[in-house]
Amino acid sequence: MIRFQNVSKVYARGARPALDDVSVDVERGEFVFLVGASGSGKSTFLSLVLREQRPSRGHVYVAGRDVANLSAWRVPSLRRQLGVVFQDFRLLQNKTVYENVAFALQVIGKPRHVIRDTVPEVLEMVGLNGKEKRMPTELSGGEQQRAAIARAIVNRPQILLADEPTGNLDPTTSLGIMRLLDRINRTGTTVVMATHDDEIVNEMRRRVVELRTGEIVRDEARGVYGERERILPDVGRSPVLDAPGSGTRVVPARLVPQPERRLLPDRQPLADRQPLERRPAGPAFGEA
Amino acid sequence: MxxxxxxxxxxxxxxxxxxxxxxxxxxxxxxxxxxxxxxxxxxxxxxxxxxxYDLVEVSVFLCPTSSLAPTCAAGEATDEQIEALQAVIGTELSGEVQQVYVESKEDAFADFEERYPDGYQGTQLTAEDMQASLRLKLADPGQYGVVSDVLSGRAGVEVVEDQRAIFDxxxxxxxxxxxxxxxxxxxxxxxxxxxxxxxxxxxxxxxxxxxxxxxxxxxxxxxxxxxxxxxxxxxxxxxxxxxxxxxxxxxxxxxxxxxxxxxxxxxxxxxxxxxxxxxxxxxxxxxxxxxxxxxxxxxxxxx
Known part of the structure; x- marks a missing residue:
């Protein structure tokens, strides 16, 4: 579904490459965590998939297309097969939840009846039914992220890219978002999630690709986040997350020791347990 | 949508x-x-x-009694000279000239009197003070140059004038x-x-x-x-x-x-x-x- 072949990305001549000879394959339907310190190349990885950047060297294949050589006018059709979720939600503040989700379909020219049918369905799936008319400011962080996820998946993309989707959320809310992403993944959508959230990665036990200074240093099928000291040497053991644009930031909720906090009652990886909501895996969530 | x-x-x-x-x-x-x-x-x-341009014409002023122009050395333009000019216009300029109108001194004086019934700046003029001319209406006013070239310098012609120049x-x-x-x-x-x-x-x-x-x-x-x-x-x-x-x-x-x-x-x-x-x-x-x-x-x- 996503294939990086010896991909390097250099932003400025002479600078250290953001990605250095990276080769990785993501299969259809996989759930992959992308971990690494800030500046390790996670965001570059995602922006290459989105064709916001072109690789300096190597090839990037997304859904069977050579993204590096994709002409500009074909980029929109590539992006219609991708959904993106960000740490800061990026909802349009002057539109309601419904309008935000509908916007994604309107701007690609979907007919009105399709929008009328699909949007409520997706809002229900992400657990926002009854909140269609709320403005983003009237929602909690978790609800805003659900709305953003609804917008990302409303066009039934093959791939969902999530750039630290839980970075702004408290642990309980993060759990809900992860359950949602897991459900989306079970419908056949490939999910690539860049994250610093070690607890989530450790609980989910999915494939983990670790980047360090632009190189892949680890690729485990059922990986854990790894040791904080090693991945985030500047931060160390203290549970501190970084936020975009502000370097590192302390998240007060994480400062409280929570020894008993678990995402799930047992230590089983999420994938091996009962799905949160039993749905037969299919090509798209709406068809289940 | x-x-x-x-x-x-x-x-x-x-x-x-x-x-x-x-x-x-x-x-x-x-x-x-x-x-x-x-x-x-x-x-x-x-x-x-x-x-x-529809109204204006090319005026071929004929030699008056006393003119310093070399072509007028022989004095006032004679009837033969006028006929010769008309013949030239009829043959060499048949394509360019649509219409020829001979304005005699009397015609010119009549025009003058109509315009200045009380005389011009106090002087009383007669028909003898006027100048006879040939008024040519051109098929294409832009062809003035050709007409001027053919007619200028001929005997009896003092000067060829394009009235369009007035509007320039x-x-x-x-x-x-x-x-x-x-x-x-x-x-x-x-x-x-x-x-x-x-x-x-x-x-x-x-x-x-x-x-x-x-x-x-x-x-x-x-x-x-x-x-x-x-x-x-x-x-x-x-x-x-x-x-x-x-x-x-x-x-x-x-x-x-x-x-x-x-x-x-x-x-x-x-x-x-x-x-x-x-x-x-x-x-x-x-x-x-x-x-x-x-x-x-x-x-x-x-x-």
Whole structure:
């Protein structure tokens, strides 16, 4: 579904490459965590998939297309097969939840009846039914992220890219978002999630690709986040997350020791347990 | 859906940027008024030429009794010389000259008396003081040079004169006014392009979040840019409509209702001419917006 072949990305001549000879394959339907310190190349990885950047060297294949050589006018059709979720939600503040989700379909020219049918369905799936008319400011962080996820998946993309989707959320809310992403993944959508959230990665036990200074240093099928000291040497053991644009930031909720906090009652990886909501895996969530 | 969406985006964009949009409308209004004025001046020149060139002729002044011209050394032009000239005109200039009219000294005096019934500046003149001439009506007034070449220097011809030369200073003045108007128009058009560029840029920046989402969900380039294009174009077209309206009013009240009443023997531009250049102004307006969009959109709403 996503294939990086010896991909390097250099932003400025002479600078250290953001990605250095990276080769990785993501299969259809996989759930992959992308971990690494800030500046390790996670965001570059995602922006290459989105064709916001072109690789300096190597090839990037997304859904069977050579993204590096994709002409500009074909980029929109590539992006219609991708959904993106960000740490800061990026909802349009002057539109309601419904309008935000509908916007994604309107701007690609979907007919009105399709929008009328699909949007409520997706809002229900992400657990926002009854909140269609709320403005983003009237929602909690978790609800805003659900709305953003609804917008990302409303066009039934093959791939969902999530750039630290839980970075702004408290642990309980993060759990809900992860359950949602897991459900989306079970419908056949490939999910690539860049994250610093070690607890989530450790609980989910999915494939983990670790980047360090632009190189892949680890690729485990059922990986854990790894040791904080090693991945985030500047931060160390203290549970501190970084936020975009502000370097590192302390998240007060994480400062409280929570020894008993678990995402799930047992230590089983999420994938091996009962799905949160039993749905037969299919090509798209709406068809289940 | 698409159309409705684009229209609502355009409306919200225009509303968000009202002051800038008003500025664009006004600047295009002024600049296109200059463009339109230049066009109307040229139309006026065309009308005067059509009108007057039909009336004016080439005068072949025949030798009077005392002339210093070498061709007139033999004294006043004789009937034979006049006939010879007419023969030349009939043969060598048959294509260029449509009509020949012989104005005798008596005819000239009759004209003179009609114009100055009380004598000219106190002197009483007679028919003998007048000069006989051949008045030639040309098939194409532009062929004056050929006629002059053939007839100048022949015996009995003192001088060949193109009456069109009388109008040259007027046309020169009108042409200079056109140039001035076009020059001002060029400066104003540049200002309009810059202003539209800035407006589109502001609009694009204020809607950056929307366009970013549009790009990410795979909206086509055209779809992302169309609202901005339309905003610029709409403002510019509004300016052109105002300019056409302004010119129409100017022609109506200054030319039709005033000039035409006071100096009625001249053909003037009319409201119909304004309507004829209105589409041209609109095309210029859309062109301005297109140029401005071209330079802005690729930078601010790139995929």
């Amino acid at each position: 698409r159309l409705q969406f684009v229209v609502s985006e355009v409306v919200s964009g225009l509303r968000r940027n009202t002051t800038m949009v008003v500025a664009v409308v006004l600047v295009t209004f002024v600049s296109l008024t200059f463009v339109g004025s230049a066009a109307l001046l040229q139309a006026q020149i065309g009308k005067l030429k059509d009108d007057w 200073p007027l046309f020169l003045a009108l042409n200079r006014a056109t140039l001035l108007s076009a020059g001002l128009a060029a400066v104003m058009l540049l200002a309009a392009v810059l202003l539209i560029t800035t407006t589109i840029r502001l609009s694009a920046v204020s809607r950056r979040k929307e366009t970013e989402i549009m790009r990410l969900v795979g909206a086509s380039n055209l779809f992302v840019q169309l609202p901005f294009l339309l905003e610029g174009a709409l403002a510019a077209v509004a300016g052109s409509v105002l300019a056409s309206g302004g010119l129409w009013l100017a022609v109506r009240f200054l030319v039709t209702d005033w000039l035409e009443q006071s100096v009625s023997w001249v053909a003037y531009v009319s409201e119909a001419d304004v309507l004829a250049i209105a589409p041209l102004l609109m095309v210029v307006a859309v062109g301005l917006a297109a140029i401005a969009s071209f330079f802005t959109l690729n930078r601010y709403t790139r995929i």
